[in-house]
Amino acid sequence: MFGRSLYAVFAVMVLATACGGGQDSYDSVVDKAKNEKKLVIGVKADQPGLGLRTPDGAFTGFDVEVAKYVAKQLGVEPDGITFKETVSANREAFIEQGQVDLVVATYSITDARKQKVSFAGPYFVAGQDLLVRADDSSLTGPETLNGKKLCSVAGSTPAQKVKSEYAKEVQLQEERTYSACVDRVLGGQLDAITTDNVILAGYAAQHNGKLKVVGKPFSTEKYGIGLKKDDTAGRKAVNDALEKMFADGSWTKALQASVGASGFAVPQAPQLERY
Numbered sequence: 001m002f003g004r005s006l007y008a009v010f011a012v013m014v015l016a017t018a019c020g021g022g023q024d025s026y027d028s029v030v031d032k033a034k035n036e037k038k039l040v041i042g043v044k045a046d047q048p049g050l051g052l053r054t055p056d057g058a059f060t061g062f063d064v065e066v067a068k069y070v071a072k073q074l075g076v077e078p079d080g081i082t083f084k085e086t087v088s089a090n091r092e093a094f095i096e097q098g099q100v101d102l103v104v105a106t107y108s109i110t111d112a113r114k115q116k117v118s119f120a121g122p123y124f125v126a127g128q129d130l131l132v133r134a135d136d137s138s139l140t141g142p143e144t145l146n147g148k149k150l151c152s153v154a155g156s157t158p159a160q161k162v163k164s165e166y167a168k169e170v171q172l173q174e175e176r177t178y179s180a181c182v183d184r185v186l187g188g189q190l191d192a193i194t195t196d197n198v199i200l201a202g203y204a205a206q207h208n209g210k211l212k213v214v215g216k217p218f219s220t221e222k223y224g225i226g227l228k229k230d231d232t233a234g235r236k237a238v239n240d241a242l243e244k245m246f247a248d249g250s251w252t253k254a255l256q257a258s259v260g261a262s263g264f265a266v267p268q269a270p271q272l273e274r275y
């Protein structure tokens with residue numbers, strides 16, 4: 001009996017270590033960064049200009065640059081960062097389970113998500129928009145969605161908005177990633193993709209001439225950096241890092257080099273909303 005329960009405890013410990021990678025035993029991401037000089041950061045892997053995994057396995061984009069800047073302020077060099085792909089639906093769970101220490105993944109700050117995780121930021125403000133085939137002139141805004149086949153991603157705020165406000169008019173297909181939506185619109189099975197304008201601009205640039213962003217944003221998406229719900233010290237440190245990134249010009253530079261390259265007009269840095 002004793003042996004078996006000891007074995008069970010050991011098995012749980014091994015499992016916890018194997019599944020981990022996140023901050024596990026630390027109260028704050030600040031302590032983990034300081035002691036281990038390592039962080040696991042959740043980013044998107046299929047969003048050009050924001051979070052994109054390149055064929056050699058590296059990650060690029062504005063979110064990745066923000067992640068690197070913040071990590072450095074916490075005492076972690078780029079080679080101490082493990083980037084882990086997150087999709088829209090698993091971000092809260094990855095933070096809650098300690099699979100990642102931070103999420104920097106076009107992650108809108110919402111009250112519903114604040115029940116499970118906390119946010120530093122915002123470090124960018126986007127708006128929900130539509131991406132359609134370049135030769136489609138029938139879709140000019142959310143009011144023209146009637147009878148159209150729309151694609152978005154499960155667990156995202158745009159999908160939620162469509163379900164609550166446009167459910168009667170449109171047929172919504174929910175995919176796991178936005179790149180899956182792009183394939184279905186290019187292939188003609190679906191008519192449009194809805195998500196944040198800045199994400200859509202990246203796909204329009206990637207498929208130059210085939211897709212266009214409608215350009216009438218109909219929501220406000222404030223991007224935050226997700227961390228554990230009770231990590232007040234972490235939130236403060238990440239906000240301090242963002243403030244520095246805005247002030248020293250790195251934020252504008254990173255944005256111009258990534259998102260700006262897709263033709264997206266680079267805005268002013270937003271106001272942080274510390275809490």
Ligand code: GLU
Pocket residue numbers: 088105106107108153155156157158195196199221
């Ligand atoms: N910003 C929105 C969200 O957090 C849409 C983008 C995404 O799914 O990552 O849900």
